[in-house]
Amino acid sequence: MIEVVPLGGPLGARVEGLDRRMANESAIAKILTRALAEHLLVVIPGAPMTPAETRDFAAAFGKPQTQLLRYKRSGAVPEVSVMVSTLMADGTTDKTAIRAEDWHTDDSYFAMPAKATLLHSIEIPSHGGSTWFCNMHSVYEALPEATRKRIEGRRAIHGYDTPRARNRPSPRTSEEIAETPDVEHPLVRTHPETGRKALYLNPNRLDRIVGLERAESDALLDELADEARKPRHHFGHVWNKGDIVVWDNRATMHRVMIDYPLGEKRIMQRVLIEGDRPV
Ligand SMILES: [Fe+2]
Numbered sequence: 001m002i003e004v005v006p007l008g009g010p011l012g013a014r015v016e017g018l019d020r021r022m023a024n025e026s027a028i029a030k031i032l033t034r035a036l037a038e039h040l041l042v043v044i045p046g047a048p049m050t051p052a053e054t055r056d057f058a059a060a061f062g063k064p065q066t067q068l069l070r071y072k073r074s075g076a077v078p079e080v081s082v083m084v085s086t087l088m089a090d091g092t093t094d095k096t097a098i099r100a101e102d103w104h105t106d107d108s109y110f111a112m113p114a115k116a117t118l119l120h121s122i123e124i125p126s127h128g129g130s131t132w133f134c135n136m137h138s139v140y141e142a143l144p145e146a147t148r149k150r151i152e153g154r155r156a157i158h159g160y161d162t163p164r165a166r167n168r169p170s171p172r173t174s175e176e177i178a179e180t181p182d183v184e185h186p187l188v189r190t191h192p193e194t195g196r197k198a199l200y201l202n203p204n205r206l207d208r209i210v211g212l213e214r215a216e217s218d219a220l221l222d223e224l225a226d227e228a229r230k231p232r233h234h235f236g237h238v239w240n241k242g243d244i245v246v247w248d249n250r251a252t253m254h255r256v257m258i259d260y261p262l263g264e265k266r267i268m269q270r271v272l273i274e275g276d277r278p279v
Contacts, residue, residue: 002028004035004042009235011135011252013039020046020053020244023060032060032246036116037193040252041133043237044244048122051077051269054244058118058271061246065114065274081270083119085129087262102166103134103228103253106272108158108202111183115275117254118246123267124239128260131245132236134253136198139228140188143199147223151199154187155210156221162207164218169204184210187224189278191251198251200278201228228253249275 003016013035022028035042049057055077058064064079085093085100107113119131140148160180161169172180187209189200203225209217227233236257237245247254260266 002031004031004039006039007041007043007235010138010233011039011133012041012043012235012237014043014045016045018044020044020049020057023057029060033062033193036061036246036248037191040135040137040248041235041237042246044246045240045242046244047242049120049242049269051075051080051082054118054120054269054271055079057244058246058273061116061118062273062275064271067270067272079271083268083270085256085258085266085268086264087125087258087260087266089262093258093266100256101258102204103201103225103255104204105136105200105202105249105253107249107275108185108200109160109180109183109205112277113185113275114249114272116246116248116273118244118271118273120244120269120271121239121241121267122269123265124241125260125264125266128257129266130236130238130257132234132255132257133247134228134233135235136201136228136233136251136253137191137196138233139201139224140197140199142227142230142233143224148188150220151187151209151224155184156187156200157182157184157207157210158202158205159183159207160205162205164207164221165204167204182207185278189250191248192276192279196251199224199228200250201225201253250278 159182
C-alpha cells in the first residue's frame with residue numbers, strides 16, 4: 001500500500017510502501033505524479049539501481065530526455081547522466097557542481113525546460129552533501145503586492161551563461177553551444193497541473209527582464225532572489241544511499257551543499273523529464 005507522507009516543511013513528501021518496479025503501472029504513476037505536483041518534491045527510499053532501472057522508474061513521471069552534456073551520459077542509457085561530485089584535494093568537485101552550489105532550476109535555458117528532475121544516490125559521503133529545495137509558489141505568494149504587480153506579465157531572458165551568474169558554467173562543445181541559444185520565459189509561471197502561480201527564477205541563468213533598463217532589471221531580479229533565499233521557503237534532504245528524489249522544476253529551485261569530506265565518493269544518477277513551454 002503506497003503512502004504519501006508530507007515532510008512537514010514548506011515542500012516535500014516521502015513515498016512509503018512502493019515497489020519501485022511497479023512505478024509505471026498507471027494507478028501508481030498517477031499517485032506519484034499527483035504527489036509531485038502537490039508537494040513539489042518526493043523522496044522514495046530504496047536500494048541503488050542500474051541506469052536502465054532508473055530510466056524505467058523515471059518514466060512514471062513523464063518522458064525521460066537525452067542529456068545535453070555528452071560526457072556525462074551513461075553509456076548505453078543516454079537518458080541517465082552519471083554525476084560525480086566527489087570533493088577533490090584542489091577544492092573542486094565535478095566541473096558543473098560548483099555552479100550547482102547556488103540556487104537554480106534545471107534547464108531554464110531551454111525553450112521547453114525539463115518539468116522534473118530525478119536524482120538517485122549511488123555513493124554518498126559519510127556526512128554532508130545535502131540537497132536543498134525552495135518552494136517557488138510560497139516565494140511568489142510572499143512577495144509584496146506592489147512587486148507582484150510590477151512583474152505581472154513580464155518576461156525574462158535566460159541564457160546558458162550570463163555575467164550575473166555567481167558561478168560560470170563548464171565549457172560546451174560547439175554542438176552543445178548551438179543547442180543552447182538564449183530563451184525568453186515568463187517571470188511568473190502557472191503550474192499546469194495545480195493552477196498555482198510560481199516565481200520562475202534561476203539566478204545563475206537569468207540575464208535580464210525584457211523591457212527594463214539593465215540597472216532596473218538587475219535591482220528587481222536581486223529583490224526577487226532575496227525573497228527566494230529566505231530559509232522559510234527551504235527544505236534540505238539528507239541523502240541515504242539508494243534514495244530517489246524527484247522534484248518539480250516548474251515551481252522549485254535547488255542547490256547542493258559542498259560540505260562533505262575530501263575524497264569520499266559522491267555519485268548520483270540523474271534523469272530529466274521532458275517539460276512544456278512555460279506559461
Ligand atoms: Fe541542478
